[in-house]
Amino acid sequence: MALLWRSGEPGEARPGPKPGLSVDAIVDAAIEVADGEGMAALSMRKVGERLGRTGMALYTYVPSKGELIDLMYDRALAELPASYDLDAGWRAALSAWAEQTLAFYLRHPWMLQVSQARPVLGPNEFALLESLVSILRGTGLGPRRVRGMVALLFDFVRGAAATVAESRQAATATGVSDEEWWQARASLLEEVAPGFAGRFPQVRWVESDDSEPVGDEPYLEHRVSETFSIGLTVLLDGIEAAAKAASRQPL
Amino acid sequence: MALLWRSGEPGEARPGPKPGLSVDAIVDAAIEVADGEGMAALSMRKVGERLGRTGMALYTYVPSKGELIDLMYDRALAELPASYDLDAGWRAALSAWAEQTLAFYLRHPWMLQVSQARPVLGPNEFALLESLVSILRGTGLGPRRVRGMVALLFDFVRGAAATVAESRQAATATGVSDEEWWQARASLLEEVAPGFAGRFPQVRWVESDDSEPVGDEPYLEHRVSETFSIGLTVLLDGIEAAAKAASRQPL
DNA sequence: ACTGTTAGCCTTATGCCGTAAAGAATTGTC
DNA sequence: GACAATTCTTTACGGCATAAGGCTAACAGT
Numbered sequence: 205m206a207l208l209w210r211s212g213e214p215g216e217a218r219p220g221p222k223p224g225l226s227v228d229a230i231v232d233a234a235i236e237v238a239d240g241e242g243m244a245a246l247s248m249r250k251v252g253e254r255l256g257r258t259g260m261a262l263y264t265y266v267p268s269k270g271e272l273i274d275l276m277y278d279r280a281l282a283e284l285p286a287s288y289d290l291d292a293g294w295r296a297a298l299s300a301w302a303e304q305t306l307a308f309y310l311r312h313p314w315m316l317q318v319s320q321a322r323p324v325l326g327p328n329e330f331a332l333l334e335s336l337v338s339i340l341r342g343t344g345l346g347p348r349r350v351r352g353m354v355a356l357l358f359d360f361v362r363g364a365a366a367t368v369a370e371s372r373q374a375a376t377a378t379g380v381s382d383e384e385w386w387q388a389r390a391s392l393l394e395e396v397a398p399g400f401a402g403r404f405p406q407v408r409w410v411e412s413d414d415s416e417p418v419g420d421e422p423y424l425e426h427r428v429s430e431t432f433s434i435g436l437t438v439l440l441d442g443i444e445a446a447a448k449a450a451s452r453q454p455l
Numbered sequence: 456m457a458l459l460w461r462s463g464e465p466g467e468a469r470p471g472p473k474p475g476l477s478v479d480a481i482v483d484a485a486i487e488v489a490d491g492e493g494m495a496a497l498s499m500r501k502v503g504e505r506l507g508r509t510g511m512a513l514y515t516y517v518p519s520k521g522e523l524i525d526l527m528y529d530r531a532l533a534e535l536p537a538s539y540d541l542d543a544g545w546r547a548a549l550s551a552w553a554e555q556t557l558a559f560y561l562r563h564p565w566m567l568q569v570s571q572a573r574p575v576l577g578p579n580e581f582a583l584l585e586s587l588v589s590i591l592r593g594t595g596l597g598p599r600r601v602r603g604m605v606a607l608l609f610d611f612v613r614g615a616a617a618t619v620a621e622s623r624q625a626a627t628a629t630g631v632s633d634e635e636w637w638q639a640r641a642s643l644l645e646e647v648a649p650g651f652a653g654r655f656p657q658v659r660w661v662e663s664d665d666s667e668p669v670g671d672e673p674y675l676e677h678r679v680s681e682t683f684s685i686g687l688t689v690l691l692d693g694i695e696a697a698a699k700a701a702s703r704q705p706l
Numbered sequence: 707a708c709t710g711t712t713a714g715c716c717t718t719a720t721g722c723c724g725t726a727a728a729g730a731a732t733t734g735t736c
Numbered sequence: 737g738a739c740a741a742t743t744c745t746t747t748a749c750g751g752c753a754t755a756a757g758g759c760t761a762a763c764a765g766t
Contacts, residue, residue, distance in 0.1 A: 219763035220713030247752065260754080261715050269753065321621030321675070322636060325644055330655045337657035347664045351678075352685030354661070355618075356611060359686075363610025370572030385573060393576055404581045406588035410605070413598045424572070427602075434603030435610075442693025470734035471742025498723065511725080512744050520724065 225255055227265050231275045235312070238276065242373055243314035248272075273318060278326030280312050287335050294342030295440050298357070301339060302436055305361045313369035316362055343447040353443060360439060364432045371424045382424045476506055478516050482526045486563070489527065493624055494565035499523075524569060529577030531563050538586050545593030546691050549608070552590060553687055556612045564620035567613055594698040604694060611690060615683045622675045633675045 233254045238246045248269055249259035266272045285304060288297040309315055323329055336357065340350045375381055380388075393400060401408055421429075484505045489497045499520055500510035517523045536555060539548040560566055574580055587608065591601045626632055631639075644651060652659055672680075 218713070219711060219761090221715080221761040221763095223714070225714090248754085249752080257714095258716060259752095260717085263754075264714055319621040319625065321618055322625050322640075325640060327648070330658055333661075334655045334657045337661045341657065341660075347661045348681065349685055350661050352682040352689065355614070355679075355682040356686040356689060359611050359614025360607060363606070363614060367572055367606075370570040374570065374573050389573075389576060397578070404585045406585045406592065407581055409592075410584075410588045410598045410601050428606075430599065431603040431606040434600055435607040438603065438607060438693035438697050439689070440693070441696035442689035442691070445692035445696065446689055468734070469742070470732090470740060472732040472734095472744080474743070476743090499725080500723080508743095509745060510723095511746085514725075515743060 223265075225257065225261070225265060227275065229255060230262055230265055230272065231279050234272055235276050235280060238314040239312060243317045246273075246314070274324040274326070277315065277318050277324050278328045280315060281326070281328035281332055283311075284308055284328070284332055285335065286331055288339055290339065290342060294339050295444070297339045297342070298440060298443075299436060301336060302357065302361055302432075306365055306432065309362060309365035310368060313365070313373070316366050316369060320358075343443060343450075345447060345450050349446060349450070356439065360435060364428055364435070368425055368428050371422075375422075382422050386423065474515075476508065476512065476516060478526065480506060481513055481516055481523065482530050485523055486527050486531060489565040490563060494568045497565070525575045525577070528566065528569050528575050529579045531566060532577070532579035532583055534562075535559055535579070535583055536586065537582055539590055541590065541593060545590050546695070548590045548593070549691060549694075550687060552587060553608065553612055553683075557616055557683065560613060560616035561619055564616070564624070567617050567620060571609075594694060594701075596694075596698060596701050600697060600701070604697075607690065611686060615679055615686070619676055619679050622673075626673075633673050637674065 230251060234246060234251045237250055237254065241250075247259065248262055251272075252259040252262055255261075262272070266275070288300055290297050318324075333354070336354055337350060340353050343350075343353075345353070371382055374385075378385075481502060485497060485502045488501055488505065492501075498510065499513055502523075503510040503513055506512075513523070517526070539551055541548050569575075584605070587605055588601060591604050594601075594604075596604070622633055625636075629636075
């Protein structure tokens, strides 16, 4: 964890060969690998190779793969804005937050696989929380409720991101696009489970108004962007209801 | 996928030794392993061992580990109720759904690591969707909006479950309880980043009203159950707002 | 300039993983 | 009894994280 909070004190002259690498360079290379090939393909050997070293060379700078992932996590979070414009009210700010955070997770889908339970507690993780809480204070809710909103918002954004990320991952891993996959799957299903449609009328209904596919955007991604904006509206309405109730009778 | 939709046709007499195992037995054993030791510890060798065989013996019944996981996924989903009582209205039913589904994911945390993007399309997965859509039709919303609610609800429940599951996993893997970990982490943080509290006033505020720990329930789990119920209320309020708007001016 | 010490990097080895290949053993049909 | 199909085992390959040990470059003190 010390590595997280101040990576670069100069370090006086010491015997031994000059370092050919640095923690920063390793973290950057590891992020490139994870961005490009996914978390599952991230290995010490591959990161080392990208830097012209063996995998073992990294252990000079980083104690383990786990710590490396922690460092990647906090470094990537630095991309996110430190604050949001609150002039147009918390609803607008929260929308912006959600969209930017979604885009961020899609840029770095491996972030979704880093456990949240025992957070890394790096500076950028705190900054992220700080910016979100700043927006939510505009609602007038108390800390307990705000904590609930924080969890809800993260679950929502991460869930949406995970759907898209997993779909892209599957597409590049198998070489089969979503459209192709769903089509093949649908006919396979009809073959293997004939009475299918009748057994699940609600499922049939909920899929019933599917308009035709749109332009360049892959099928599922269009789907997700639709459900994302619908879900976000519902969330904001729910938060507004809570805010109103609280202003009537504060907690 | 054929394995998913009708596991047991009898099969006429054929030469060769009697099968000592069955797909069902393998799936059950695999679920036991995953429940007990987590998805990361699930290996073909370990499942085979539990059945008194080598890992390779499983390949007689199941073509690959991936397909085995698909089977585990759909089998586990069979635990969930096929329908919910709608007499008390959709709000009550949705609360029940959320709580039961949360409890389910906590019983089988490895389910959270099975990709949602290209679903298995087994019968129980359809049944789960069927039951949720049945509840949501009570809101009077159209298919597009209901799809948005489905995604939102799953993201919410899965997110909450993931937090608890990862925390439990970390506790048993490291032997360090949440309380211990957070305490140690807090003092480490104060040491490594001295001006910390001042740099993040919003974070400080949002953590400020922390009441003292409760009875048997671990710290983080109590936290999550609190944020879960707050989040659920907000969600239901948001859905209600959408339902009212739709009834005024149907989509 | 020489020496001792240290840090960077490599090679090798251990014990996991999924699964391909090949063979042994069992059980049915002719 | 011969043959074919099936279950299950052993062995092997290439990958993973990382422990252990060794070589070498570069400094500090002499």
